[in-house]
Amino acid sequence: MYKCIYCNADIIEKSNEHIIHSALGSSLQSNRIICKECNNYFSTKESGYIDNKFVEQFVVIRNLLNIKSNRGKMPPVIKKLEHEGSAILLEPGGRFAYQKSKREEVKDEEGNIQFNISAPNLEKAKEQLEHVKKQYGKGFSSLDAVLRKTYINQPINLKLIIGGEENTKAVAKILYNFIHYLDRESIITLPSIDWSNVQNYLRYSQDPDNKDTGIDYVNPIPYSIPEEDLANYVFISGSEQQKLIYGHVIVFGHITFSAIIHSEYEGADFSYGVRQPVDNKQEQIFLELKNQKFNPDVIRDKERYLEVNIEGMRNSLNKILKIYTERARKEEQDRIISKAMSEVFEGYDGAYITKEHIQKLSSKIAEDFVNWRYRIDTDSSIDLEK
């Protein structure tokens, strides 16, 4: 029988623990490390909701990069944003949309009623139309609908708060989970180590000695991560010379946190890691890493390293935003091209592409491209009753 890594009790009732949070797209988990009681504890107020808080920090990034949870759940829609007096929301993939439909009724002298409906999307416009029909039960004498593509030209604030006490604990918890995952899933054999300090810190909030755990972006990561790799990584090392067990958690390939989980370690050197893709592909475990020199001062002397850390975080976030912007650009280009293709070749079943086709294609693509590039609002009529 396995013992709980948090309270040392026998694990009688199996309880699943995600090593890296499922909401960050990771599937790495084990039911051999935590007892039910401790697992429940981490979702109580008393625990500081460290897991939830850790995940919440990345909500905006998850949304922009469209990262589904391990259970296939879409990233959350971000609500309550504001743009020129209207409520807008951010849909998965970083698409802004108006939050609400609007309906206006105007009656003229002869008793004709005109409805003006504006809706964030076609589906919601049709819903509004159904409401009107239900209310009046008659057809319309005329129905004009326009699809307007509009650009947001004012900056919209998206809050991103990363760090803090709970974050530090969550990082230490991931590292602590990971090293036990390797042991309990028989990937390594962990020597006997006294974990009472980290247990007290994580499970009982007792040891205030958490100056030994923390966040940094300064230490080199023992693995080179390609810029476009959005996988989650965990690296953990033990150093006999430094008497430390420490590690790094890298969220979405860019946002790096470090923590020390043992500062009186006397065993042999080790270095393990895992790369967990966010699209549910199989994890890769690394059982040997090029050993790095870890500088614990960046964690212990936070003041001194604060500036470097802020700069490091800014760089990481910029890289993520670059990935998002490039994706959005590519999507828009694909959309422009496929729209032009379908318009030009609709109903055509000839074998050759003619000069005329090419002219039409290039002018349509050029026009849409210019509208998009220079953010020009465009209207096109649509048939809402289709």
Ligand SMILES: [Zn+2]
């Ligand atoms: Zn327990």
